[in-house]
Amino acid sequence: MDVILLERVEKLGQIGDVVTVKNGFARNYLLPRKKALRANEANKRVFELNRAQIEADNAKRRETAIADSKGIDGKTLTLIRQASNTGQLYGSVSARDLAELLEADGTKILKSQIVLDKPIKAIGLNEVKVQLHPEVAVTIKVNIARSPEEAEMQAQGVDVMAQMFERDEAGFTEDYDPNAEPGEIASDD
Numbered sequence: 338m339d340v341i342l343l344e345r346v347e348k349l350g351q352i353g354d355v356v357t358v359k360n361g362f363a364r365n366y367l368l369p370r371k372k373a374l375r376a377n378e379a380n381k382r383v384f385e386l387n388r389a390q391i392e393a394d395n396a397k398r399r400e401t402a403i404a405d406s407k408g409i410d411g412k413t414l415t416l417i418r419q420a421s422n423t424g425q426l427y428g429s430v431s432a433r434d435l436a437e438l439l440e441a442d443g444t445k446i447l448k449s450q451i452v453l454d455k456p457i458k459a460i461g462l463n464e465v466k467v468q469l470h471p472e473v474a475v476t477i478k479v480n481i482a483r484s485p486e487e488a489e490m491q492a493q494g495v496d497v498m499a500q501m502f503e504r505d506e507a508g509f510t511e512d513y514d515p516n517a518e519p520g521e522i523a524s525d526d
Contacts, residue, residue, distance in 0.1 A: 338363045339376035341384050344395060345471040346372055402470035410475040414438050415488045418481055420460050424498045429456035462491055
């Protein structure tokens with residue numbers, strides 16, 4: 338299906354481009370969200386008549402997004418979560434969790450503006466993209482740890498998981514008995 342884009346769509350085109358997309362993508366995503374119009378003669382004329390207004394509205398939204406991005410870009414957020422000894426979280430960190438954390442920090446972001454390729458399921462430092470406008474994206478750092486002390490260590494660049502496994506190697510060792518038979522239980526002699 339041919340559509341006329343009403344805003345920039347990543348990996349597809351700019352405002353006013355006539356592109357061919359699959360029918361389902363147009364019907365289920367582009368058309369309901371007012372990101373495109375069907376490319377017929379009537380819609381092409383309507384678009385050309387309103388092109389200046391559409392581009393002015395887009396420029397105004399982009400300027401607002403750029404102003405909002407100044408306070409967010411490069412921000413580091415710390416999230417304390419329960420995790421196993423191997424660093425795997427009990428649950429995961431989703432876009433909703435990050436949106437709530439940013440709102441508590443004083444920044445209003447919609448969860449749909451946070452771009453996570455996959456949920457975060459392990460402790461550590463992660464970079465997350467925040468898409469404020471189709472043309473404006475910023476990156477925030479999320480420090481996920483089990484305790485505030487661990488978060489502070491991760492912020493300083495210490496690999497907490499590697500350090501924990503190094504400590505475990507120096508733990509319990511069993512005395513070696515060269516005369517013991519395989520499968521035999523050691524006696525208290």
